Amino acid sequence: MKDNFQICSRCIYDSRVPNISFDEEGVCNYCHQVTGLEETFKTGTPEGEAELQKIFAQIKEESKNKKYDCIVGVSGGTDSSYLLIKALEWGLRPLAVHYDNTWNSAIATENIRKVTSTLNVDLYTYVVDNKEADDIFRSFLLAGVPEFDASTDLGFVQTLRKAAAKYNVKYILEGHSFREEGVSPIGKNYFDGMYVKSIHDKYGKVKMKTYPLMTFFQFMKWTLFYRQKYIRPLWYINYTKADAKKVLKEKTGWEDYGGHHLENRSAAYVHTLYLPHKFKMDMRNLALAALARTGGMPREEALLKYNSPIEEPEGLEEYVKKRLNISDEEYVKIMNGPQRSFRDFKTYKKRFERLRPMFYLLAKVNIIPRSFYLKYCFPIK
Numbered sequence: 001m002k003d004n005f006q007i008c009s010r011c012i013y014d015s016r017v018p019n020i021s022f023d024e025e026g027v028c029n030y031c032h033q034v035t036g037l038e039e040t041f042k043t044g045t046p047e048g049e050a051e052l053q054k055i056f057a058q059i060k061e062e063s064k065n066k067k068y069d070c071i072v073g074v075s076g077g078t079d080s081s082y083l084l085i086k087a088l089e090w091g092l093r094p095l096a097v098h099y100d101n102t103w104n105s106a107i108a109t110e111n112i113r114k115v116t117s118t119l120n121v122d123l124y125t126y127v128v129d130n131k132e133a134d135d136i137f138r139s140f141l142l143a144g145v146p147e148f149d150a151s152t153d154l155g156f157v158q159t160l161r162k163a164a165a166k167y168n169v170k171y172i173l174e175g176h177s178f179r180e181e182g183v184s185p186i187g188k189n190y191f192d193g194m195y196v197k198s199i200h201d202k203y204g205k206v207k208m209k210t211y212p213l214m215t216f217f218q219f220m221k222w223t224l225f226y227r228q229k230y231i232r233p234l235w236y237i238n239y240t241k242a243d244a245k246k247v248l249k250e251k252t253g254w255e256d257y258g259g260h261h262l263e264n265r266s267a268a269y270v271h272t273l274y275l276p277h278k279f280k281m282d283m284r285n286l287a288l289a290a291l292a293r294t295g296g297m298p299r300e301e302a303l304l305k306y307n308s309p310i311e312e313p314e315g316l317e318e319y320v321k322k323r324l325n326i327s328d329e330e331y332v333k334i335m336n337g338p339q340r341s342f343r344d345f346k347t348y349k350k351r352f353e354r355l356r357p358m359f360y361l362l363a364k365v366n367i368i369p370r371s372f373y374l375k376y377c378f379p380i381k
């Protein structure tokens with residue numbers, strides 16, 4: 001380790017985290033970012049709750065004669081499943097929407113079914129053609145970039161927005177919690193529609209027909225013309241994953257899949273095998289740092305966990321190779337091959353930066369998520 005190696009005195013982020021800095025008390029900028037968000041959203045305070053209720057009142061007022069008043073994206077994971085329970089408690093009429101990238105674990109699929117049927121919420125699922133999905137995954141491996149699962153994240157968002165347009169709903173609720181999931185370091189996980197397209201154009205073999213690709217034009221259409229709004233209710237309320245899991249199990253028979261991101265095979269592959277092996281990246285620090293910050297886990301224990309080996313799901317690497325039709329030889333070449341990034345491919349990044357003032361205003365009125373503005377509209381060092 002270098003002499004200036006430092007670990008944040010509050011969470012477990014250290015000097016290896018991109019763009020990290022420490023104050024005189026040794027607290028990192030990411031901890032300050034979380035504190036800043038808590039202040040902005042008055043998280044877990046009566047004022048925060050009141051703010052959220054104001055938003056809900058507006059949603060209800062605007063959606064009186066509609067069958068649904070909001071969209072809740074579901075993955076079978078903890079946050080989104082719990083959000084669905086809360087949405088009903090808040091008196092909303094949600095439509096659950098799921099993007100199926102065909103790599104779901106059996107538990108995730110069962111969870112989605114259990115939660116929506118117990119709560120009696122309608123479910124809209126969009127399933128991409130599996131050959132097409134696999135061709136995109138394969139392209140990302142051949143490209144040698146870290147964002148193997150980017151097509152899922154982007155496809156998920158596009159599916160939510162399409163469903164919102166189809167059912168004439170303006171509000172999309174997202175089960176994200178900055179307290180529990182942390183703030184991801186800027187520049188580690190970049191994706192946009194042009195990025196997915198340019199990598200697939202270069203390395204793909206199967207024509208893109210069913211994959212819900214979100215282009216810049218569509219993004220603007222959803223935000224400016226359809227006026228779709230993204231709301232993250234968990235940013236306002238006291239929320240812990242541990243409590244949410246308890247409630248979910250009791251109320252719906254929801255089952256724990258054993259770890260963050262492990263509900264889906266492509267996400268599990270990125271976190272436990274691809275990133276650690278090819279990029280020496282261990283993303284567990286994101287959730288562990290968040291737990292240390294909130295006191296969900298003692299900092300010492302979080303550090304210990306971070307320094308223990310990553311558990312690799314049995315047979316997952318073989319599954320990926322077989323499914324993506326990659327030989328052992330080819331796989332070794334990919335893993336030892338060049339480490340590329342979004343900078344090596346066409347993206348919308350420069351365009352987002354040029355339009356920063358416009359996105360600032362759109363974030364201010366909640367039309368685009370604030371995290372989009374912070375993450376996409378500034379140059380990355």
Ligand SMILES: [Zn+2]
Nearest residue numbers: 008011028031
């Ligand atoms: Zn910190």
